[in-house]
Amino acid sequence: MSASPPALELVGVAKSFGAIPVVRGVDLQIPAGERHAVIGPNGAGKSTLFNLVSGLFPLSGGDIRLRGRSIAGLPPHRINRSGLARSFQITNIFHRLSVFENLRIGVMARHGLRFGLFRPVARMRQVNEEARAILALVRLEARAEDLAGDLTYSEQRALEIGMTLTTGADVILLDEPTAGMSREETDRAVELIREVTAGKTLLMVEHDMSVVFSLCDRVSVLVYGEILATDTPERISANRAVQEAYLGEEPDESSGRDFGQDSGGEAAP
Amino acid sequence: MSPPVSPSVRTPLLLALVLALLIGLPPFLDLGLQNALVNVLIAGLFALAFNLLVGQAGLLSFGHAAYFGIGAFATLHLMRAVEDGLAFPTPLLPLAGAAAGLAVGAVAGFFATLRSGVYFALVTLAIAELFHSLAPHWEGLFGGEAGLSSMRMPWGGLIFGSTLEVYYLALGWVTLSVWLLWAYTRTPFGRLTLALRDNEQRVRFLGYDAHATKVIVFAISAMFSGVAGALQAISNETANYSLFSAHVSAGVVLNTFVGGSTVFFGPALGAAAFTLFDHLVSDLTRSWQLYQGLIFVLVMLFAPGGIGGIVQHHLRHRRQLDWSRLAGPYALAGLGGALVAAGMVFMIESLSVLFGEGYAVLRRDAGGGHPPFEAFGAQWDPAGPLTWGLPLALFLAGLFLIARARRDIAALWESVRSAPAGRPAGRGPEASARSAPSGSPS
Ligand SMILES: Nc1ncnc2c1ncn2[C@@H]1O[C@H](COP(=O)(O)OP(=O)(O)OP(=O)(O)O)[C@@H](O)[C@H]1O
Ligand SMILES: [Mg+2]
Numbered sequence: 001m002s003a004s005p006p007a008l009e010l011v012g013v014a015k016s017f018g019a020i021p022v023v024r025g026v027d028l029q030i031p032a033g034e035r036h037a038v039i040g041p042n043g044a045g046k047s048t049l050f051n052l053v054s055g056l057f058p059l060s061g062g063d064i065r066l067r068g069r070s071i072a073g074l075p076p077h078r079i080n081r082s083g084l085a086r087s088f089q090i091t092n093i094f095h096r097l098s099v100f101e102n103l104r105i106g107v108m109a110r111h112g113l114r115f116g117l118f119r120p121v122a123r124m125r126q127v128n129e130e131a132r133a134i135l136a137l138v139r140l141e142a143r144a145e146d147l148a149g150d151l152t153y154s155e156q157r158a159l160e161i162g163m164t165l166t167t168g169a170d171v172i173l174l175d176e177p178t179a180g181m182s183r184e185e186t187d188r189a190v191e192l193i194r195e196v197t198a199g200k201t202l203l204m205v206e207h208d209m210s211v212v213f214s215l216c217d218r219v220s221v222l223v224y225g226e227i228l229a230t231d232t233p234e235r236i237s238a239n240r241a242v243q244e245a246y247l248g249e250e251p252d253e254s255s256g257r258d259f260g261q262d263s264g265g266e267a268a269p
Numbered sequence: 270m271s272p273p274v275s276p277s278v279r280t281p282l283l284l285a286l287v288l289a290l291l292i293g294l295p296p297f298l299d300l301g302l303q304n305a306l307v308n309v310l311i312a313g314l315f316a317l318a319f320n321l322l323v324g325q326a327g328l329l330s331f332g333h334a335a336y337f338g339i340g341a342f343a344t345l346h347l348m349r350a351v352e353d354g355l356a357f358p359t360p361l362l363p364l365a366g367a368a369a370g371l372a373v374g375a376v377a378g379f380f381a382t383l384r385s386g387v388y389f390a391l392v393t394l395a396i397a398e399l400f401h402s403l404a405p406h407w408e409g410l411f412g413g414e415a416g417l418s419s420m421r422m423p424w425g426g427l428i429f430g431s432t433l434e435v436y437y438l439a440l441g442w443v444t445l446s447v448w449l450l451w452a453y454t455r456t457p458f459g460r461l462t463l464a465l466r467d468n469e470q471r472v473r474f475l476g477y478d479a480h481a482t483k484v485i486v487f488a489i490s491a492m493f494s495g496v497a498g499a500l501q502a503i504s505n506e507t508a509n510y511s512l513f514s515a516h517v518s519a520g521v522v523l524n525t526f527v528g529g530s531t532v533f534f535g536p537a538l539g540a541a542a543f544t545l546f547d548h549l550v551s552d553l554t555r556s557w558q559l560y561q562g563l564i565f566v567l568v569m570l571f572a573p574g575g576i577g578g579i580v581q582h583h584l585r586h587r588r589q590l591d592w593s594r595l596a597g598p599y600a601l602a603g604l605g606g607a608l609v610a611a612g613m614v615f616m617i618e619s620l621s622v623l624f625g626e627g628y629a630v631l632r633r634d635a636g637g638g639h640p641p642f643e644a645f646g647a648q649w650d651p652a653g654p655l656t657w658g659l660p661l662a663l664f665l666a667g668l669f670l671i672a673r674a675r676r677d678i679a680a681l682w683e684s685v686r687s688a689p690a691g692r693p694a695g696r697g698p699e700a701s702a703r704s705a706p707s708g709s710p711s
Contacts, residue, residue, distance in 0.1 A: 054474065075473070075478075076473040076474050077473050077474075077475075077476050077477055077478050077479070080473075080474055080475060080476035081476045085474070085475075086474060088471075092468065092470065092471050092474075093468065093471065094463075094464050094467040094468050094471065095467055095468070096463075096466075096467050097460075097463060097464060097467060101460060101463075101464075104460070105460060105461060105464045105472070105475060106475045106476075108457045108460070108461065109475050109476040109477055110476075113457040113458075114458075114461075114476075114477055114478070114482075115458055115485065116456055116457030116458050117453065117456050117457075117458045117459075118456065119456065119457075120452070120455040120456060121455065121456060121457045121459075121460055122455060124457070127457075163471070163475070166475065167475055167476050
């Protein structure tokens with residue numbers, strides 16, 4: 001245990017919609033620099049958990065701490081400014097702006113240009129360069145001037161990740177970044193995520209166990225709003241309780257480590 | 270890099286030309302036209318200020334008369350103070366309108382932008398209605414029912430007595446304001462405004478306070494609306510509570526959407542067209558507002574991008590357009606449109622005469638029955654086949670021509686779209702597209 005607080009810490013986090021509890025007391029500590037996956041069946045509350053951490057919904061109970069400081073109750077923009085950025089399971093971009101512009105909006109925020117009214121943004125070299133750099137990082141240079149709404153699905157997913165990086169946060173939440181992608185697209189996305197989250201803390205929802213294995217240090221299994229287990233990918237996939245709760249049956253050899261691939265196309269726009 | 274709201278490449282040249290005309294032409298025009306041009310400038314600025322909110326931020330306000338009116342009243346108060354001896358340069362009077370618009374806009378915007386969509390629109394409507402019902406009873410601030418009046422005072426050798434002087438004062442302020450509004454679109458905050466329109470939620474998750482952003486956009490829009498109101502006050506030297514009416518709020522909506530809210534200068538085009546049209550025909554007909562409404566409905570149905578949208582569409586494809594082939598169908602469509610309009614106008618004017626008070630008197634004098642009525646310099650029998658057959662024939666003939674032209678135009682545009690951008694439309698796809706629909710008459 002190091003002296004510095006975890007990058008992200010959830011303490012008894014709970015959320016009910018009306019009388020229905022969706023997240024039931026989640027405790028989780030993610031040290032700085034860790035890549036952490038959340039897996040679990042559909043409707044387990046993974047996205048809800050992300051929505052709580054990023055400030056979209058108020059908590060029903062518990063506390064969330066970013067580098068030791070509570071962010072519970074803060075609005076999304078304040079949480080973002082504290083250094084936590086998220087992507088969305090359902091692509092959430094500026095459809096009628098160019099791809100470059102989509103990224104530049106976030107870069108502007110990092111430079112504190114929230115009310116910049118006195119200089120054209122085209123002349124702000126630093127801002128444009130940083131936006132270009134992220135554009136290159138997510139390999140969308142060829143599409144820079146196209147409207148984001150005209151991108152292909154996987155290009156939009158790449159843009160979605162790129163936008164999450166623009167504000168310079170060092171805690172990144174990605175909600176099913178590879179959902180709906182083909183095998184090759186997924187492989188490319190994994191490389192991309194590895195690259196862009198180097199030196200940052202990553203919390204991601206992921207159904208594809210091969211992605212989890214190649215990318216993540218630890219995995220938490222969320223079932224019915226509760227964390228069943230948190231461990232390394234190897235130990236999780238060997239965990240009997242997880243297999244039973246998650247699959248509802250004994251795993252057979254052939255299904256390998258690819259459990260939970262039931263997300264289907266629900267993330268398609 | 271062409272987000273919907275941004276001037277096109279050719280714009281600077283075109284603008285310089287328009288500005289040169291606006292500077293050079295008016296001295297040669299008669300007084301009525303000079304006055305109409307002052308109104309064009311005011312309505313144009315108002316529409317552009319309004320469109321900052323609607324077109325760029327995606328917030329539809331139904332109560333922008335409030336900020337226009339506030340700007341006018343604030344300016345009149347300042348003018349009265351100048352009359353009473355305050356040393357304030359007359360050319361800078363619109364600053365009062367700007368300040369008042371900004372202040373009231375910030376407060377009103379704070380509350381209105383707490384809600385979005387329909388509720389936002391309703392709150393803005395209610396705020397304008399509040400001013401409209403308050404003003405007639407508030408003697409000190411709005412001069413009661415009669416309103417406030419004042420005189421333009423001479424300043425630094427300028428008398429500000431003639432319409433022409435007022436015109437140039439307005440032109441100066443409108444040019445400055447429009448330039449600022451345009452520069453706004455290129456600042457970080459201007460880009461953020463567009464992002465806000467597209468996806469407010471994502472804006473928040475990128476670290477922006479969406480509410481604060483909307484309040485500022487609202488206030489800036491109100492500020493420039495206030496400048497427009499100020500110019501109106503300076504031009505008319507009077508203002509009363511009717512400036513706050515829903516009629517004024519609706520007018521700017523009409524101008525903006527007919528002009529095209531997705532193109533920066535679109536709303537100004539709409540304002541210019543309606544204001545000039547108003548000047549030309551309001552003496553000839555009492556149904557002007559009906560025509561205005563009709564035009565609005567037609568534009569929304571058939572060219573939702575407005576005038577500006579059509580112009581921009583053509584500019585964007587100017588390289589691929591083969592005007593020698595488009596000109597014919599366009600002329601045909603124009604002729605068809607004119608016939609349809611003639612038929613409609615004939616019918617509407619006839620009906621407005623027949624249902625008017627004058628005709629009731631005529632009937633009484635004739636002892637009942639349906640005496641002939643006069644319209645367009647001729648006598649018409651209310652029950653005559655020609656009276657209704659003629660406009661109907663014009664109308665149908667026009668529709669037929671439009672339908673014909675539309676087919677050809679659609680085919681030509683199809684070929685433009687399928688041709689690779691940057692080079693003139695090829696012969697191949699065009700020929701095949703043209704040959705397809707030729708048989709069935711409609
Ligand atoms: N805003 C909301 N209001 C009411 N119920 C909600 C809301 N958001 C989510 N839920 C419910 O909470 C439960 C968990 O949803 P959530 O989206 O968090 O699941 P998930 O684990 O992300 O599933 P998936 O793998 O399908 O993305 C679901 O039953 C869902 O219907
Ligand atoms: Mg989810």
